[in-house]
Amino acid sequence: MGLRDDLDRYRKVGEERRDDLAEFIQYGDLGQSRRDEIRIPIKIVELPEFEYDRRDLGGVGQGDADEGDAVGRPQQGDGDEDGEPGEGEGEHGYYEMDPEEFAEELEQEFELQLEPKGKAVVEEKEGDMTDVVRSGPRSTLDLERMFKRGLRRKLASQFDPEYVREALRVDGMDPEDVYGWARRDSINVSKRWLEETYAEMDAEEWARWSSLEEMEENVDRRTPAQLVRADSRVPFRSEDERYRFPEVVEEHESKVVVVNIRDVSGSMGSEKRELVERTFTPLDWYLQGKYEEAEFVYIAHDIDAWEVDRGEFFGIQSGGGTKISSAYELAAEILEERYPWSDWNRYVFTAGDGENSSNDSKERVVPLIEGMDANLHAYVETQPSGGSVNATHSQELTDAFDGDEVVVTQVNARDEVMDAVYTVLKTAAEPTEEV
The missing domain is CATH 3.40.50.410 (von Willebrand factor, type A domain)
Structure with missing residues (x-):
């Protein structure tokens, strides 16, 4: 361990021996501090000094110092030649902290924390591309969002035409009857489609099934997911287009x-x-x-x-x-x-x-x-x-x-x-x- 390490260690000990924060605030000398620098007195720790070896009593460069005198220590203060006290300030030990450190220590003392609110806007800048608008450069077109919108619409409007056509072949069912049945069964089919399909059917087809129950038991209904796999095309519309736009972030001071x-x-x-x-x-x-x-x-x-x-x-x-x-x-x-x-x-x-x-x-x-x-x-x-x-x-x-x-x-x-x-x-x- 070198001399510098020793000095650092002594300085650390001194800082640890500074006045307790509460003691300083209630009883210490606040006048030694400034607005931007808080000076808390340290209980002085004497640092080691060099002394002349008693055996080194002669030789080249011998001075007038006596045995045990510290090297470099002045023999007279900053007073006048007659030894009167000087006007200079004596050496004091202080631990210096800025207001930020003071605030941290006071919060630790009280186990409190104040969250400053930023009020004045000092800067506006672009943040992440999280906002969405209806128009913009093609390079910012959100393809994933557009695909999802088209797919949801396709799933919502998708129905199994073969399954619904079989309902038109139930004895006594006309397009109006099938339309009511489809709506009750959450089948999204238009009345126009039913009427056109019914008109294209031969008369002998109209009574293939004696009842809806018989038809439902004998005809499999494909799910929307099966229908999409059979036809993976997703129709898009201009209203599906969405463009990514950077969020405007306000920096507050x-x-x-x-x-x-x-x-x-x-x-x-x-x-x-x-x-x-x-x-x-x-x-x-x-x-x-x-x-x-x-x-x-x-x-x-x-x-x-x-x-x-x-x-x-x-x-x-x-x-x-x-x-x-x-x-x-x-x-x-x-x-x-x-x-x-x-x-x-x-x-x-x-x-x-x-x-x-x-x-x-x-x-x-x-x-x-x-x-x-x-x-x-x-x-x-x-x-x-x-x-x-x-x-x-x-x-x-x-x-x-x-x-x-x-x-x-x-x-x-x-x-x-x-x-x-x-x-x-x-x-x-x-x-x-x-x-």
Whole structure:
């Protein structure tokens, strides 16, 4: 085993010692990660280093190193000449994963799987020759289908003329009587044929059999298959022609927009803001990993609402009151202008401490949610210090919706974050009716 194999083995051990995914989401430093790269700390494993042999104390090229010093290890950091600490970032161990891997691991953690829906048509192409049309190039004529249609028609119209002719020789039977008998016996013979055949017969032939029973006992009836073998010609008609045509296959791109809404009023302190970040961030990473294209919208609100970037979203705080409907009004405008429902999957996640202006939840928020098409609406309530008598928004949402359209969950401590993420994703992964 060479040095490279050793290093690979140590690196693998390090990766296995990285933080558990749930531990990282609930307690880890999320700020070290970016939208497209999740960095999970690794419990450091010291890699082997070279040291000077105590017996190698002299010789050409002898340096100033002491016994036991590691080869190539600098004796001074990146500080100044007086030994003061430098400003450079220290070496940390991280396991890096992209959103796709994060989504896979989170699904394994929860034993869930969301199937992204492709909505926007990006390409139409020809598939297999499975469609059939009545006209087309001769090279695409479906000979097998045409033969089967002609054969079915021949079998349906085929009858044994000798057998039917014998029925005309039954005493007292005329063409009308034989026609009725043939129909009852599923013999597909025309009345005209019977009349012409009867007219061609000699009078002495009309009473050969005393009854139909006698005739049927003494005359064998050939089956349609025997008749076809006797005459294998299959008559074709122009209406039998069918031409193969390629199926048109639409390629859909799975695109998603995630609208994150957060209450930034004075009651949303740092602990609440952190719990919102720990809940929303893995949801963002997960959906980005599941869809081919993902975009994110961040809306902050107190009494009014405004769009912010992600860096501001989790840290901003105002001293104003709370009017949640202002955020939904802005979200509806943004979705309508930028992300039409026909092309985009939509997720709308909202967080706050459950407090809202009087009657705003019932009179404004509920109707706005009902009129906003989305794969899922979710509301995350956080009350680390206990419930508030004014925190009625969650209950009003629960009363208005049955849980499939809007999922409501609570996060009051770090160890509840994974339960909240699971609740949202479980609802998102459940099959829904196509719109």
